[in-house]
Amino acid sequence: MGDRANVIVxxxxxxxxxxxxxxxxGIDLDLLEGPTPVLAMLPGLRQDGWWLHDTVAQGGILLDxxxxxxxxxxxxxxxxxxxxxxxxxxxxxxxxxGWEVRWLYDGSAELREYVGLDPEYVRCRDSxxxxxxxLAPDDEDLAGPxxxxxxxxxxxxxxxxxxxxxxxxxxEGAALLNRLAxxxxxxxxxxxxxxxxxxxxxxxxxxxxxxxxSPQAYRIPELWPGWTVEFWQDDxxxxxxxxxxxxxxxxxxxxxxxxxxxxxxxxxxxxxxxxRAQVTRLRTxxxxxxxx
Numbered sequence: 001m002g003d004r005a006n007v008i009v010x011x012x013x014x015x016x017x018x019x020x021x022x023x024x025x026g027i028d029l030d031l032l033e034g035p036t037p038v039l040a041m042l043p044g045l046r047q048d049g050w051w052l053h054d055t056v057a058q059g060g061i062l063l064d065x066x067x068x069x070x071x072x073x074x075x076x077x078x079x080x081x082x083x084x085x086x087x088x089x090x091x092x093x094x095x096x097x098g099w100e101v102r103w104l105y106d107g108s109a110e111l112r113e114y115v116g117l118d119p120e121y122v123r124c125r126d127s128x129x130x131x132x133x134x135l136a137p138d139d140e141d142l143a144g145p146x147x148x149x150x151x152x153x154x155x156x157x158x159x160x161x162x163x164x165x166x167x168x169x170x171x172e173g174a175a176l177l178n179r180l181a182x183x184x185x186x187x188x189x190x191x192x193x194x195x196x197x198x199x200x201x202x203x204x205x206x207x208x209x210x211x212x213x214s215p216q217a218y219r220i221p222e223l224w225p226g227w228t229v230e231f232w233q234d235d236x237x238x239x240x241x242x243x244x245x246x247x248x249x250x251x252x253x254x255x256x257x258x259x260x261x262x263x264x265x266x267x268x269x270x271x272x273x274x275x276r277a278q279v280t281r282l283r284t285x286x287x288x289x290x291x292x
Contacts, residue, residue, distance in 0.1 A: 005059035012066040020047035024059035028079040054215035073104040073213035082192040087257035107213040132166035134183035153243035173223035
């Protein structure tokens, strides 16, 4: 698998160990099994000193065994989906009784901060912000029950939707305002997007939220000088209250969502078991051949 994530284990004596996995997409589903299975998957993945930069780390986990703290983040997976996020957190907390469970909005940098390391090590300061294209209402990327995307509403009544595959548009700073002039308009957004921005140009006020981690999330105000910037974290309902142009279609965040997440987790376990079996066969086949 090409998607990568760091896993950090902080032992009871305060020392930490660094691991790297290639199963970042859906790593939140692995957490549904509790701490013992997560620790069991780590042998062979040790990567001391190999910290993924914040533009390539698609997920991350930290287990503090002494303090019983679980930190995690992801770019993709049910924890980043509007319909399933609450169910994922509910199921994880049930599988980690007595643990403090927290989401990291700034990804790898926050993992390093927790263990007392310089967060700047994983920053990609020289990389230009990726520019997310705006999508027309009939764009195929917006099809399906969980299309993702970034809803951008303006106090004047405008509504736009950008792709979520290029980083959060809020990181473009005030240059985003120029791009909005030519962006395809949406009368309103009822999609289950996973991030958003509400802009009030007259008051120079901006609120934004995201269900996935975004590098340097807490430095966004620096990119909007002269503006008041509020980070709503994952509270998409504040956006709904701020603009009548965004109102996601009703969904069941309870039993239906939990069932869907558990099905997905079961499918992931099956795929991983199949992959482990295949790796075992490949490793043992030469020995059998030589023995014959």
